[in-house]
Amino acid sequence: MSFPSVSIVGAGIGGLTAALALQKRGISVRIFEQARQLGEIGAGLHLSPNGLKVLYALGLKNAIEKIKFQPQTIAIRHYQSGEPFFENPFDDNFRSTFGAPFYGFHRADLHKMLLEAVQENDAACIEVGMRLTQLREDDKEVKLDFEGGETRSSSILLGADGVHSTVRTLRHPQLGAQYTGHVAYRGMVSVKDVASDLIEPKMNLWAGPAAHVVAYYVRRGELLNYVALTEEDDWQTENWTTQADKATLAARFENWNDTVKALIDHTQNGQCYKWAILMRDPLESWSSARTTLLGDAAHPMVPYLAQGSVMAIEDAWVLAHCIATINDPGNALQTYEAARLERTANIQRAAWKQGQLTHAVGRGNDMSERRDGGGFADSAWIYGYDACDLFPA
Numbered sequence: 001m002s003f004p005s006v007s008i009v010g011a012g013i014g015g016l017t018a019a020l021a022l023q024k025r026g027i028s029v030r031i032f033e034q035a036r037q038l039g040e041i042g043a044g045l046h047l048s049p050n051g052l053k054v055l056y057a058l059g060l061k062n063a064i065e066k067i068k069f070q071p072q073t074i075a076i077r078h079y080q081s082g083e084p085f086f087e088n089p090f091d092d093n094f095r096s097t098f099g100a101p102f103y104g105f106h107r108a109d110l111h112k113m114l115l116e117a118v119q120e121n122d123a124a125c126i127e128v129g130m131r132l133t134q135l136r137e138d139d140k141e142v143k144l145d146f147e148g149g150e151t152r153s154s155s156i157l158l159g160a161d162g163v164h165s166t167v168r169t170l171r172h173p174q175l176g177a178q179y180t181g182h183v184a185y186r187g188m189v190s191v192k193d194v195a196s197d198l199i200e201p202k203m204n205l206w207a208g209p210a211a212h213v214v215a216y217y218v219r220r221g222e223l224l225n226y227v228a229l230t231e232e233d234d235w236q237t238e239n240w241t242t243q244a245d246k247a248t249l250a251a252r253f254e255n256w257n258d259t260v261k262a263l264i265d266h267t268q269n270g271q272c273y274k275w276a277i278l279m280r281d282p283l284e285s286w287s288s289a290r291t292t293l294l295g296d297a298a299h300p301m302v303p304y305l306a307q308g309s310v311m312a313i314e315d316a317w318v319l320a321h322c323i324a325t326i327n328d329p330g331n332a333l334q335t336y337e338a339a340r341l342e343r344t345a346n347i348q349r350a351a352w353k354q355g356q357l358t359h360a361v362g363r364g365n366d367m368s369e370r371r372d373g374g375g376f377a378d379s380a381w382i383y384g385y386d387a388c389d390l391f392p393a
């Protein structure tokens with residue numbers, strides 16, 4: 001079968017994983033990224049087994065081992081005492097149950113790994129400084145217009161352009177993402193600057209009234225990443241690079257335990273970012289005959305289940321499978337959408353619910369139903385999903 005030409009708008013984690021998944025199936029891609037330089041900010045993220053299984057299938061297992069950090073457990077703690085309500089281990093049993101581990105990463109390391117893998121397959125497939133402004137689709141192709149007057153065309157267009165997606169806006173102008181009232185402060189701390197026993201090598205989450213803080217190691221344990229999530233009425237700027245004021249953050253968490261306060265205090269200069277959390281109700285459809293969406297462009301979600309990037313990675317695998325195996329672009333994109341819509345919508349809703357539960361600690365929720373840990377049974381529908389098994393290479 002001859003393959004269609006594929007353009008991807010956006011070289012984030014979703015766009016790069018889609019590019020790699022398509023390349024692995026022998027389909028060449030062009031990627032258009034608005035930024036002039038490729039990279040990610042200094043923040044962390046977790047990838048759960050359902051995402052790692054895809055990256056392993058894309059041949060990245062060895063590269064991942066060089067940049068990951070393996071937390072011992074997830075420990076959910078009281079915001080003032082710091083004592084755990086419960087802990088669940090990321091042990092051998094976890095790996096064998098879900099088919100892969102649970103790892104922490106520096107976003108920049110993960111992004112660089114994906115970028116290198118894509119460029120190894122095709123050194124010239126990414127064009128930077130290319131901001132999509134308009135698209136026109138007919139029965140033969142999609143024409144793309146970029147800021148500055150450049151144009152390109154291809155048989156299929158994948159919008160992997162994030163929560164403020166231009167592709168989605170052009171297709172569904174009425175459906176913008178909304179501010180949730182939640183703000184994430186994201187900071188990076190060098191382990192050399194703090195006492196070696198300040199943070200246990202776990203995915204630590206302190207839950208309190210209308211806020212929570214997550215802290216974990218990244219980059220083989222050389223750096224500590226934290227995310228402090230609070231509820232604020234009046235702040236809506238959302239991008240990767242808004243610098244936050246450390247003193248404001250310290251004041252917000254002054255009644256919290258000493259570990260959280262020490263973390264904030266040791267944030268590296270210029271390494272605390274402020275990020276408004278946006279989301280949108282699930283879309284009923286996100287594809288046309290030649291254009292579709294993936295990742296945050298399709299289903300932006302709050303980060304309380306750590307699944308935004310993971311969903312983009314799953315999308316990428318399924319999308320590549322459909323394009324490679326179905327000899328008609330419209331059919332391929334509809335099949336992809338049908339496979340992804342319900343799962344991603346369920347995760348969007350579950351992530352919001354999780355945030356509500358966590359922020360109710362100190363306001364009625366004492367986590368009593370979780371005191372025995374309960375294992376990862378609640379997360380089995382998320383972590384146990386295996387895109388590679390359902391949509392084989």
Ligand SMILES: Cc1cc2nc3c(=O)[nH]c(=O)nc-3n(C[C@H](O)[C@H](O)[C@H](O)COP(=O)(O)OP(=O)(O)OC[C@H]3O[C@@H](n4cnc5c(N)ncnc54)[C@H](O)[C@@H]3O)c2cc1C
Nearest residue numbers: 010012013014034045046132161162295296306308309310
């Ligand atoms: C505080 C916080 C913590 C998180 N933690 C986790 C976690 O632990 N695990 C997890 O899986 N997820 C996590 N997420 C979610 C995750 O960050 C996102 O879901 C993920 O980055 C989405 O990837 P993406 O490729 O879809 O979009 P993006 O990463 O936003 O990439 C979009 C790309 O498109 C480009 N672009 C945009 N518009 C245009 C245009 N018009 N033309 C050309 N290029 C364009 C952008 O420059 C960008 O490079 C977290 C999010 C937050 C806010």
